[in-house]
Amino acid sequence: MEESATQPPTAATPSATAAKLAMRHVDFHYGPFRALKDISLDIHDRAITAIIGPSGCGKSTLLRTFNRMNELIPRTRVTGDVLLDGTGIYGPDVDVAVLRKRIGMVFQRPNPFPASIYDNVAIGPRRHGRKEPDVQEIVERSLCRAALWDEVKDGLKGPALALSAGQQQLLCIARALAVEPEAILMDEPCSSLDPAATLEVEELMLELAQEYAIVIVTHNMQQAARVSSMSACMMMDPDRAGVLAEYDATSLIFTNPKDKRTEDYISGRIG
Amino acid sequence: MTPFKERIPGFVFLLFALSALSALALIAAFLFVEGVPLIAKVGVGPFLFGMKWAPSQGLYGIFPMIVGTVAVTLGAAVLGVPVALACAVFLTEFAPRAVSAVVRPAIQLLAGIPSVVYGFWGLIFIVPAIRTWFGGPGLSLLAGSVILAIMILPTIISIAEVSLNALPRLYKEGALALGMTHWQAIRTVLIPSAKSGILAAVILGIGRAIGETMAVIMVLGNAVALPRSILDPARTLTTNIGIEMGYASGDHQQALFATGIVLLLIIMALNSLAQVAVNRRRT
Numbered sequence: 384m385e386e387s388a389t390q391p392p393t394a395a396t397p398s399a400t401a402a403k404l405a406m407r408h409v410d411f412h413y414g415p416f417r418a419l420k421d422i423s424l425d426i427h428d429r430a431i432t433a434i435i436g437p438s439g440c441g442k443s444t445l446l447r448t449f450n451r452m453n454e455l456i457p458r459t460r461v462t463g464d465v466l467l468d469g470t471g472i473y474g475p476d477v478d479v480a481v482l483r484k485r486i487g488m489v490f491q492r493p494n495p496f497p498a499s500i501y502d503n504v505a506i507g508p509r510r511h512g513r514k515e516p517d518v519q520e521i522v523e524r525s526l527c528r529a530a531l532w533d534e535v536k537d538g539l540k541g542p543a544l545a546l547s548a549g550q551q552q553l554l555c556i557a558r559a560l561a562v563e564p565e566a567i568l569m570d571e572p573c574s575s576l577d578p579a580a581t582l583e584v585e586e587l588m589l590e591l592a593q594e595y596a597i598v599i600v601t602h603n604m605q606q607a608a609r610v611s612s613m614s615a616c617m618m619m620d621p622d623r624a625g626v627l628a629e630y631d632a633t634s635l636i637f638t639n640p641k642d643k644r645t646e647d648y649i650s651g652r653i654g
Numbered sequence: 655m656t657p658f659k660e661r662i663p664g665f666v667f668l669l670f671a672l673s674a675l676s677a678l679a680l681i682a683a684f685l686f687v688e689g690v691p692l693i694a695k696v697g698v699g700p701f702l703f704g705m706k707w708a709p710s711q712g713l714y715g716i717f718p719m720i721v722g723t724v725a726v727t728l729g730a731a732v733l734g735v736p737v738a739l740a741c742a743v744f745l746t747e748f749a750p751r752a753v754s755a756v757v758r759p760a761i762q763l764l765a766g767i768p769s770v771v772y773g774f775w776g777l778i779f780i781v782p783a784i785r786t787w788f789g790g791p792g793l794s795l796l797a798g799s800v801i802l803a804i805m806i807l808p809t810i811i812s813i814a815e816v817s818l819n820a821l822p823r824l825y826k827e828g829a830l831a832l833g834m835t836h837w838q839a840i841r842t843v844l845i846p847s848a849k850s851g852i853l854a855a856v857i858l859g860i861g862r863a864i865g866e867t868m869a870v871i872m873v874l875g876n877a878v879a880l881p882r883s884i885l886d887p888a889r890t891l892t893t894n895i896g897i898e899m900g901y902a903s904g905d906h907q908q909a910l911f912a913t914g915i916v917l918l919l920i921i922m923a924l925n926s927l928a929q930v931a932v933n934r935r936r937t
Contacts, residue, residue: 452827455826456832481840482833491828498847506842507832510832511833555828558828558832
């Protein structure tokens with residue numbers, strides 16, 4: 384653990400106190416198919432955690448378990464504990480809407496609603512009962528925070544779908560920020576963006592990491608190396624269930640992986 | 655240049671497509687040839703806004719029927735559209751697969767019931783019910799609106815359902831990820847996102863209501879006077895043609911064709927409106 388001490392969050396082993404989000408022995412089933420097997424990990428606050436691994440190993444499923452998005456698919460089942468600030472989020476008295484307000488999400492393809500730029504950001508705060516002068520301020524603050532304000536401030540009433548893909552993704556981040564989340568999940572947020580837009584989003588992520596716990600799923604290992612402080616490398620077991628092969632400080636994962644499969648994946652031999 | 659042999663199929667299909675088009679052209683031409691002279695004779699103003707329709711006295715004012723058409727259609731929309739949209743939302747967002755597997759074909763079946771059956775059913779059940787509960791003759795705008803409201807359900811439901819289903823799944827996920835409840839997501843994201851398709855559904859449903867004749871003849875009472883309330887009998891443009899075509903001749907017959915022109919123009923306007931609504935979705 385010596386090397387990881389230079390990383391902002393030091394603990395690489397699960398420890399209940401420091402974690403914003405955590406999993407304890409989590410299994411996830413799609414019907415009879417087990418997609419995640421015995422996952423335990425801690426997501427640190429104010430840091431970027433990357434989830435990497437070959438296609439189909441359950442990275443997105445893992446991410447979506449944190450905001451219960453997988454529930455949209457019928458016949459799915461979670462066992463084990465998923466914790467937000469130490470409290471289980473799959474408990475019977477948990478309000479899913481409140482949970483998802485606390486844990487924002489940015490999707491693989493930018494998905495602004497077919498409405499104006501302003502309304503896209505305002506829709507969340509309005510839903511949560513904020514009134515217009517407040518909403519206006521939140522919209523401006525969120526767009527500033529997402530580094531999009533200067534580009535769109537003169538055309539807030541313009542259609543969001545007219546923005547470039549990169550701008551749309553920044554808008555989606557602004558939209559997520561507008562509901563004042565505590566953590567942000569990003570599911571391959573740059574996979575449909577060009578390199579310049581990718582760079583912009585990455586810079587934004589690094590900045591947001593000073594305030595939020597960020598979990599990012601990425602296929603791009605350079606991206607994981609560039610932005611994340613912690614990396615979780617997932618692998619597919621022979622029974623096709625996703626397992627956590629290795630979870631450690633990103634610098635360690637990329638320089639000195641302990642798991643053979645991680646090493647193979649990172650050096651490009653598999654995946 | 656494509657060899658001649660390979661161009662034959664395209665040519666054959668073009669012929670068939672043109673035959674459909676030429677049917678439209680023939681009907682329109684016939685309507686105009688027969689109807690326009692009468693309108694010219696009576697005058698556009700007196701024809702459209704004349705209050706009295708009395709062919710035996712040479713009076714051809716269709717304003718009461720325009721009012722009847724608009725009123726009964728509006729009534730059908732007021733009664734039918736909310737039910738249809740609720741049904742479309744139910745089918746796309748709430749219904750378990752087993753339920754929608756029954757409800758969807760049932761609604762399609764609704765579209766297959768002959769309109770004379772609707773009319774008969776309306777005459778036997780709706781008309782007496784209105785007479786008993788609300789008074790008046792029962793044969794009324796209200797009875798027509800109720801029947802038409804039911805008849806336009808399948809049109810509106812299926813088109814609205816298609817446009818709701820066509821929304822990217824990411825819209826719903828995006829809305830839920832912001833901490834919206836399912837209903838909030840439907841209300842503030844899904845329905846507004848599908849609004850152009852829903853609008854087109856409503857317009858096409860209204861077009862269907864305007865064009866319906868048989869069922870309306872049976873329950874509307876067919877009085878040529880201007881209706882004063884929804885419990886009054888009335889006559890629509892379509893029923894006017896349907897009732898009088900059997901014995902009309904000369905100017906009278908031409909006046910019915912002229913009524914058809916007005917109908918055709920209304921339907922054309924509505925269809926273009928629906929087209930505009932649909933096209934707006936793509937921009």
